[in-house]
Amino acid sequence: MATIVGSTADINSNLRNNLSLLSPDQVELAKMLVGMGQGHLFDSWPEPGVEDDDKRAFFDQVARLNASYPGGLVSYIKIARELLADSKAGKNPFDGFTPSVPSGEVLSYGEDNFIQFEETGVRQAQDAAFVLVAGGLGERLGYNGIKVALPVESTTGTCFLQHYIESILALQDASCRLEQGARERAIPFVIMTSDDTHSRTLQLLESNAYFGMQPTQVKLLKQEKVACLDDNDARLAVDPHNKYKIQTKPHGHGDVHSLLYSSGLLKTWHDAGLRWVLFFQDTNGLLFKAIPAALGVSATKRYHVNSLAVPRKAKEAIGGITKLTHADGRTMVINVEYNQLDPLLRATGYADGDINSETGYSPFPGNINQLIIELGPYIEELTKTRGAIKEFVNPKYKDSTKTSFKSSTRLECMMQDYPKTLPPTARVGFTVMDSWLAYAPVKNNPEDAAKVPKGNPYHSATSGEMAIYRANSLSLRKAGVQVDDPAEQVFNGQEVEVWPRITWKPKWGTTFAEIKSKVNGSCSIAQKSTMVLKGRNIFLEDLSLDGALIIEAIDDAEVKVGGSVQNKGWAIENVDYRDASVPEEVRIRGFRINKLEQLEKTYSEPGKFSLNP
Ligand code: UTP
Numbered sequence: 001m002a003t004i005v006g007s008t009a010d011i012n013s014n015l016r017n018n019l020s021l022l023s024p025d026q027v028e029l030a031k032m033l034v035g036m037g038q039g040h041l042f043d044s045w046p047e048p049g050v051e052d053d054d055k056r057a058f059f060d061q062v063a064r065l066n067a068s069y070p071g072g073l074v075s076y077i078k079i080a081r082e083l084l085a086d087s088k089a090g091k092n093p094f095d096g097f098t099p100s101v102p103s104g105e106v107l108s109y110g111e112d113n114f115i116q117f118e119e120t121g122v123r124q125a126q127d128a129a130f131v132l133v134a135g136g137l138g139e140r141l142g143y144n145g146i147k148v149a150l151p152v153e154s155t156t157g158t159c160f161l162q163h164y165i166e167s168i169l170a171l172q173d174a175s176c177r178l179e180q181g182a183r184e185r186a187i188p189f190v191i192m193t194s195d196d197t198h199s200r201t202l203q204l205l206e207s208n209a210y211f212g213m214q215p216t217q218v219k220l221l222k223q224e225k226v227a228c229l230d231d232n233d234a235r236l237a238v239d240p241h242n243k244y245k246i247q248t249k250p251h252g253h254g255d256v257h258s259l260l261y262s263s264g265l266l267k268t269w270h271d272a273g274l275r276w277v278l279f280f281q282d283t284n285g286l287l288f289k290a291i292p293a294a295l296g297v298s299a300t301k302r303y304h305v306n307s308l309a310v311p312r313k314a315k316e317a318i319g320g321i322t323k324l325t326h327a328d329g330r331t332m333v334i335n336v337e338y339n340q341l342d343p344l345l346r347a348t349g350y351a352d353g354d355i356n357s358e359t360g361y362s363p364f365p366g367n368i369n370q371l372i373i374e375l376g377p378y379i380e381e382l383t384k385t386r387g388a389i390k391e392f393v394n395p396k397y398k399d400s401t402k403t404s405f406k407s408s409t410r411l412e413c414m415m416q417d418y419p420k421t422l423p424p425t426a427r428v429g430f431t432v433m434d435s436w437l438a439y440a441p442v443k444n445n446p447e448d449a450a451k452v453p454k455g456n457p458y459h460s461a462t463s464g465e466m467a468i469y470r471a472n473s474l475s476l477r478k479a480g481v482q483v484d485d486p487a488e489q490v491f492n493g494q495e496v497e498v499w500p501r502i503t504w505k506p507k508w509g510t511t512f513a514e515i516k517s518k519v520n521g522s523c524s525i526a527q528k529s530t531m532v533l534k535g536r537n538i539f540l541e542d543l544s545l546d547g548a549l550i551i552e553a554i555d556d557a558e559v560k561v562g563g564s565v566q567n568k569g570w571a572i573e574n575v576d577y578r579d580a581s582v583p584e585e586v587r588i589r590g591f592r593i594n595k596l597e598q599l600e601k602t603y604s605e606p607g608k609f610s611l612n613p
Contacts (some may be wrong), residue, residue, distance in 0.1 A: 002298065003223075004168060011527065012034070012039040012040075012042045012043065012047075014042045014043065014044070014045040015034070015042040015045065016032060016175060017045075017047060017048060018042075018045055018047075018048050018052075018055055018197045020048060021048055021055055021056065022056075022059060024063075025063070026059040026063075027361060029059055029062050029063060029066060029098050029591065030059070031076060031456050032066075032073065033062065033071075033073070033236075036073065036074060036077045037077075037233060037234075038235065038236050039091050040235055040238075041058075041236060041238060041246070045243075047253065050199060051244070054242075054244040055244060057244060057245075058194045058244040058245065058246075061245060062246070063250070064224060064230070065224070065226070065227055066184070068224035069226065069320075070258050070385075070386040070387060070388040070550070071386075071388070073227070075569070076226065076411065077128060077234045077236075077431070077561055078340050078384040079391060079411060080234035080393065080411055081232075081233065081234045083391065083392065083393040083411065084229070084232045084233075084234060084393055084395065084593070085159075085232065087393055087394075087395060088232055088239070088402045088609050089403075089534075092347075093166075093392070094324065094336070094340065094344050096326050096327045096328070097325065097326050097348075097447070097556075098249070098324070098326075098348045098349075099321075099322045099323065099324055099336065099341070099344055099345060099348060099350075100322075100323045100324065100325065101323065101363045102240065102246060102321060102333040102363060102428070102429065103280060103322035103401055104365065104405065104429045104430035104432060105117075105297045105429070105430070105431045105432070106365075106431075106432040107431060107432065107433055108434065108592045109295075109329040109433070109434050109437050109474075109475070109478060109512065110475075110478040110479075110512045114293050114512065115290075115511075115512055115513050116296070117293040117294075117296030117297050117300065118292040118293045118296055118511040118512060118513065119178070119213050119292075119296065119511070119513065120153065120295075120296035120299050120300055121291065121292035121293055121294065121295035121296030121297075121299070122171065122174050122175050122178050122292050122295075122297070122510065122511060123175060123178050123179055123297075123298075124169040124175075124177040124275065124276060124298075124299045125172065125174070125175040125187065125292070125295065126172065126176060126179065126185045126271055127185075127191070127273065127274050127275040127276060128171075128185065128187060128192065128274065128275070128276040128277070128295065128516075129187065129188040129265075129269050129274055129276070129277050129278070129375075130164075130168050130188070130189050130190070130277075130280070131189075131190045131191075131192065131256060131260065131278065131279045131280070131283055132148075132164060132186060132189070132190070132191045132192065132279075132280055132281070132282065133192045133253040133256050133279065133282070133415060133452065134146070134147070134148050134191050134192060134193055134197055134201060134279070134281075134282045135192050135193050135194030135197055135222075135223045135253065135255070136194075136196075136197075136198065136250070136253065136282065137196050137250065138275065138282075138595070140441075140443050140444050140445065140448065141442060141443055141444060141461075141588075142445045143584060143585070143588065144198065144584060145325070145584075145585075146197045146201055146204070147282045147283050147469040148160045148161040148164075148197075148201065148204070148283070149161065149200070149204050149284050149474075149513075150283065150442065150461065150585055151197065151465075151501055151585055152285035152464070152465070152468060152592050153285070153465045153468045153469070153501070153569070154465060154533075154585075154586070154589065154591075154592065155458075155501045155503050155530055155532060155593060156503055156532055158503075159204075160282060160283055160285065161204055161205070161211065161507070162211040164189075164280075164288070165210070165211040165212065165213050165218075166211065166505060166506045166507070167210065167288035167291075167506040168187050168189055168213070169187075169212060169213060169506075169507070169512055170505070170506035170507040170510045171187065171288075171291070171292070171506075172184065172185070172186065172187045172189040173507060174507075174510045174511070174514070181322075181582050186213075186214055186216075186217045187216050188217060188219070188265070188269060189213065189217055189219070190218075190219045190220075190221060190247060191218065191219070191220050191221070192220075192221050192223055192253070192255065192256045192259060192374065193220050193221070193222050193223070194223050194224075194225070194250060195222070195224075196224065196238055196250075198220065201220065201294065202558065206598070207378060208380065209334070211437035211611075216545070219263075219265065221256075222262070223250075223251065223255040223256070223259060223265055224248075224255075225248035225249055225250055225251060226248060226249065226250075226251040226410050227246050227247070227248055227337070227410065228246070228247040228248060228249055228408035228409065228410045229393075229395075229409050229410055229411075230408050231403075231404060231405065231407060232402075232403065232457070236440065237408035245497060247408055248410075249408075249410045251410065251411065251412060251413060252412040252413045252414055252415075252596070253281075253400060253413075253414060253415040254389035254412075254413025254414045254415050254418075255389075255413065256279065256390070256415055256419060257382060257385075257387040257388075257389055257415070258386060258387030258388060258389070258390070258420055259384075259387070260277070260382075260387065261382040261386060261387035262387065263384070266375065266379050266382065267379070268565070270375055270376065270379055271528065274375055275374060275375055275376070276295065276298065276299075276372055276374060276375060277372075277373045277375055278291065278295070278370070278371070278416055279369075279370065279371040279372075279373070280443065281369055281370070281372050282535060283441050283442035283443065283464065284370075284386065284438075284439060284441045284473055285440060285442075285464055285465075285467070285468050286436075286437060286438055286439060286440050286467060286468065287308075287370060287438065287439075288506060288510075289438065289471060290308055290370070290431075290433045290437055290438035290439075291354040291370075292323045292510060292511050293433070294306060294308050294370075294431045294463055295372055295427075295431070297431045297545055298372045298374065298431075301427070301429055302354075302374075302427060302461060303372070303374065303376075303427050303428065303429045304373065304377045304422070304426045304427045304428060305333075305371060305372070305373050305374075305418065305419050305422070305426065305427075305428040305429070306371070306372040306373075306428075306430065306431055307321055307335070307367055307368075307369075307370070307371055307416065307429075307430045307431075308368050308369075308370035308371070308372075308430070308431055308433065308438060309314035309365035309366055309367055309368060309430045309431065309432045309433075309550060310365070310366045310368055310432060310433060310434070310435040310438055310439050311320055311359075311361040311365065311366065311432060311435060312361060312362045312364060312365055312366030313356065313360075313361060313362060313363040314354045314355045314356045314361075315338065315342060315362075316338065316352050316362070316366065316456065317337040317338050317456070318338060318366040318367065318368075319336060319337045319338060319416075320335070320336050320338065320341045320354070320362060320364030320365065320367065321333065321334070321335055321336075321364060321365045321366075321367050321430045322334060322335070322336040322341065322364050322609065324335065324336075325347075325594050329424075331424045332419055332420055332422065332424075332428070332597065333419055333428035333429070333430075334416075334417065334419055334420060335367040335369075335414075335416045335417070336364075337374075337594040338354070340611050341354050342354040345545055354483045358503050360364050364436075364531045365430055365432045366373060367416060368438060368439045369415065369416050371415065371416065371418070371440075373418070377426065381418075381421065381422060384421075385406055387419070389413040389414070389415075389417050389418060390413065390417050390420045390421065391411040391413045392411070392412055392413070392512075393409055393411055393412070393414060394412065395408070395546075396409070415552065422437070435457075435473075436467065436470055436471055436474060437471055437475075438466030440457075440459075440463060440464045440471075441443060441459050441464065442460060442461050442464040443459045443460075443589065444458060444459050444460045445460070446461075446492035446493065446494075446587075446590060447493075447576040447577075449462065449463070449492070449493075449494055450492060450493030450494055450496075458494050458496075460492070460494060460588070460589075461493050461585070461588040461589040461590075462491045462492055462496060462588075462590050462591070463494065463496055464498060465589055466496045466498060466499070467498040468503065469498070469501050469502060470486065470497060470499045470504075471501065472502040472503060472504065473486075473499040473500055473502055473525075475509075475512065475515055476502065476515070476523075476525070477500060478512065478516075479512070479515050479516040479519045480516070480519055480523070481519055481523040481524065481525060481540070482522070482523065482524040482525070483499070483500060483502075484500065484524075484525065484526050484527035484602075485527065486499040487527055488499050489572070491574060491589065491590030492576075492577045492588075492590030494590070498500040498527075498572065499527070500525045500526065500528070500529040500530070500531065500545075500574075501529070501530040501570065501593075502529075502530075502531045502535070503531070503532050504533040504534070505531070505533065505534045505535065505536075506609070507536045507555075508533045508534075508535065508538060509537060513574060518538065518540060519539075519540050519567065520538050520539060520541040520542070521562070521590055522542055523540050523542065523543045523544070523545075524543070524544050524545070525540070525543075526546040526547075528546070528547075528569055528571075529545045529546060529547060529548065529549070529569060530547075530549070530550075530551050530552045530569055530570040530593075530598070531545060531548075531550075532549070532551070532563070533551055534550075534551065534552040534553070535551065535552055535553030535557065535559065535564070535603070536553075536555045536557070537553065537555065537556075537557065537559065537560065538553055538559045538561060539558070539560045539561065540561050541560050541561065542562045542563070543562050543563065543565065543566045544563070544564045544565070546564075546565070546566045546569075547565055547566050547568060547569040547597065547598065548567060548568075548569040548570045548595070548596075548598035548599065548602045549561070549565050549598065549599050549600075550595065550598055550599070550600040550601070550605075551600075551601050551602075551611070552601070552602045552603070553602070553603035553604075553609075554603065554604055554605075554606065555608060556606035556607075557603035557605065557606055557607060557608075558607070558608045558609065559601075559608075559609045559610070559611060560608075560610045560611065560612075561611045561612075562610070562611070562612045563611070563612035563613050564613065565613055566581070567596075567597040567598060567599060568596040568597035569596060569597060569598065570593050570594065570595050570598065571593070571594045571595075571596055572591045572592075572593060573591060573592050573593075573594050574586060574591055574592055575589075575590055575592050577590055
């Protein structure tokens with residue numbers, strides 16, 4: 001029979017009675033749990049012979065929780081105790097730090113330096129790997145499916161995952177064309193999933209032939225949840241529905257670093273000569289419009305970490321990128337949550353707190369949680385930390401004594417906290433882009449979005465879709481197309497600008513220079529129009545569009561589209577989010593597209609063509 005040497009006296013008798021059921025490894029785990037003050041987990045265990053399989057399953061879970069956390073459960077519980085004590089004491093994590101504005105690059109779409117950075121970025125893209133964090137529950141959105149399966153826009157119905165994959169493939173192709181002679185390298189694409197999203201993400205990929213990517217190019221890394229904590233002593237919480245289970249909750253997107261490290265992928269990439277890792281989130285349909293220039297900034301400025309950012313209004317509910325300098329000399333450039341930035345500024349000599357500068361924006365750029373990290377220094381750092389990210393705990397206390405919680409809590413970590421452990425010599429910067437170009441996530445359900453104070457972004461499915469049309473319209477305007485002003489409309493209680501519904505496949509234009517090269521002469525697009533360009537070599541020349549125009553062409557077909565296109569087009573019709581007869585992905589945006597009339601042409605043979613109706 002297995003025994004627990006040395007600590008038998010402390011062991012809960014229920015556990016002792018059951019020891020004979022356990023393997024030597026499980027006995028070690030039991031010893032560890034008891035040693036860490038977790039004997040209560042066995043309080044209601046019956047005699048051997050009763051529910052033995054459940055008892056073994058309990059230890060399977062403990063083994064998983066132990067293996068998936070850097071330093072194991074011992075480390076988890078120790079850190080939890082420290083953080084819970086700090087939280088109880090009301091300790092400010094920024095004590096001793098003074099904030100200042102870090103240095104970074106501020107870009108304007110289509111300007112000369114933007115174009116240059118884009119070109120540099122596209123060249124670098126073939127030395128990059130992309131990492132999508134898609135393990136979140138999306139509770140605020142409340143969508144029943146996985147978020148990456150939602151349409152980015154409903155004109156084409158392309159889902160986020162397809163859009164991301166096609167954007168990466170377009171960059172891969174563009175990079176290879178720019179670096180003439182270079183062998184096309186398949187850009188690695190990692191998706192971090194969780195138990196909540198894993199199987200549905202895999203199924204979405206498999207049932208769509210990986211949206212054109214080689215299956216070997218895509219890797220899924222599943223994050224594990226972490227143990228919940230019942231009190232300030234970090235006693236692990238028993239699942240209320242199963243006494244043989246420890247209750248678990250998501251640990252946050254910061255897990256991506258330890259997963260990348262432990263998977264061995266970073267080393268494989270490094271050995272293959274890659275230089276960059278780009279991290280992004282599940283529902284920002286604009287992101288890839290900002291990536292080439294931001295990657296160009298990383299390469300030019302040799303940033304170890306580059307955070308993408310947008311101009312931020314003071315007190316806007318978005319974290320600010322901030323340089324923190326400690327009295328003892330430590331410095332870091334880090335995201336400071338908006339509700340922490342104002343008190344921090346006030347406590348450190350800025351009497352007015354978080355206010356706008358003469359530009360009308362806060363001097364602290366708004367973090368959009370898109371990071372570009374240089375691979376070499378990243379590996380060096382993770383070798384030291386094993387990918388562990390500084391965590392936080394956010395218990396909801398029952399009362400001011402802060403002795404008990406309303407419900408169990410857990411440690412959490414955020415992807416953007418990676419720079420917290422970097423040495424002061426690390427080059428950490430940011431790249432600010434126009435908001436319309438870079439950031440329109442889909443996070444909020446219609447009801448909550450409608451309550452967002454006027455002037456603040458809704459971050460809903462409605463605003464996320466409208467942002468695509470706006471960005472494409474503004475981009476074409478900058479390229480010389482006369483695009484009508486938008487109409488104002490209200491969907492699901494949200495007032496939005498409705499621009500012409502212009503969409504294109506990423507390969508039609510990955511950079512401004514590419515988009516501009518495909519627009520010639522005098523082109524105009526009326527507000528009620530829809531334009532869909534599915535092909536790399538489609539050129540607009542003296543086109544006047546008032547209606548719907550859909551062009552699809554293979555890469556070897558060069559199509560010039562001009563003349564006057566007029567038809568009834570595709571109308572936008574209101575839908576109420578409470579109307580259960582309408583599919584959820586339509587309802588949550590508050591409108592559907594009614595395809596009344598269109599000019600639709602497909603070019604499936606190589607050659608040169610001209611469409612001039
Ligand atoms: P969000 O802040 O959107 O969180 O995550 P969420 O959990 O998806 O949604 P809410 O807060 O419940 O409404 C930002 C990104 O991080 C990923 C999400 O999938 C999203 O891409 N994420 C979040 C993870 O990958 N794992 C997590 O544990 C949490």
